[in-house]
Amino acid sequence: MDNIAIVGVAQTKYAERKKDKTCADLVFDVTRAAMEDAGLALEDVDNVVTVSNDFIDGRTISSMAVGDAAGAHDKNISTVEGDGAFGALYGAMRTLGGFGTTLVVAHAKGSEGDVKFITNGMFEPIYQRLLGLESISSSALQARMYMDRYGLTEEDFARVSVKNHANGKNNPYAHLQLDVTVDDVMNSEKLADPLKKLDCSPVSDGAAAIIIANESHISKAKTKPVWVRGMAHCSDAYLLGDRDLAVPQSLAAASKKAYTMAGINDPMKSIDLVELYDAFSYMEPMWLEGMGFCEAGKGATLLDQGVTAMSGALPVNPSGGVLSSHAMLVAGLARIIESVLQLRGEAGQRQVENAKTALAHGINGACGQAHCVWILGNQKK
């Protein structure tokens, strides 16, 4: 396999509502900024992948509406409907399949539609959708199952929210910049037991873009390349009732494949930081278990021991995570971008010292049906 690297990244600041910008405006901002970051001109971009969702945009074949703004006029443009980490995976495949460079751009304006309606639309229409199941209530079921399986408490999850919101305060791109305590989380509005408002990510507007280059094209870029050392994805059953919601098996499978590709035997030893998709507080420990950083049911213990803190052996979500900014679809790409910034040593106040290898993670579908795992490094091998 050829070597490929991420040579340009850009993202908007995430915010509750960007009324002055249309989706195309956001896409233009980040694609132009990603090219500037890479030091590449539009002619150096061989093809474009746009990431969007029709229900979120309220537009049929929404991906085609932002091509001009993405610089895709007269270029090969293809589209991914799903999380940006999966869009990036497809972009990486194109870069491995003959294109010298690929620009991947994702956008979402959660402020424009009704997110509960939109996520309700994920579910099977005959038996589940009309009962009102959507993102928060289905995740509440998953959190409850996880707590019951391993004897976890709501405070275990609250501590994740406290850690990630504190990290988010150091990230100028974060939507929420909050000082919160465990008590604040525990006393925040009960949305769907056991989830409170501060266990849940906000709904954000935003966009993000990356440029992936084949090794043969890397010398054109001015940035330090961040190498793709491993990547894999895996999907579980569609229906929630057909899955073990407390055990992310598809994440375990994807992680194993990505580690093998990257030549990693002991992820805890080899990986310096993790950016994972914590749409809800309970997801962070659960995903860490799936990634093999600890045994099943011990994800919360990692946090209690300080392992996942900024000062710990494995800082998790130095950006503040999805709990601090959640532009749907964009969020997985944002995990990759934060990893790139960390590996370049450009993460400012939230910089993890001597970061050489990072894991970035995205999810697709209700309660993490599918997982996409990226192993990125500032060294080629």
Added chain:
Amino acid sequence: MTTERDYDKLLTVALDKAMPYDWSIGLHGSMFFQEIRENQRFVGIRCPQCKKVYVPPRRVCGPCYTEMDELVPLSDTGTLRAFSVVNYPFIDPNTGGQRPVPYTYGYIQMDGADNIFSHIINETDVSKIEVGMRLKAVFKPKEKMQGHITDIIHFDIIS
């Protein structure tokens, strides 16, 4: 599998509620509708590179991948470039009800613009419409305007 005899035992589930949206019109679109409300005229935007004038104004010239910022005041007149008299029933996205037919959909090149604007033409007799005809926009009374595409009621054929 299914015979005609038991076909009526097969069930369906209907969902007839619309999903609500509140789309941001953005900076350029907002200026377009404000200009219509204030001065009952169109406004376009010129690309600094290829000099094309787009209406309604937008941020990026796609072929040039260039940001545009030179607003160009236009009038309320243009030329018909294509049309279709529509006769089939259709749910009007504005009202959720059935749109009265027939109605005429027109592709209109506004005077001073290079691209095409589309709207309704106030004539449904095919024999009275021709490509190349001159058109003039008819606006709602100013106090009834809402910053909406229907602030333009339709285009009258003027010659």
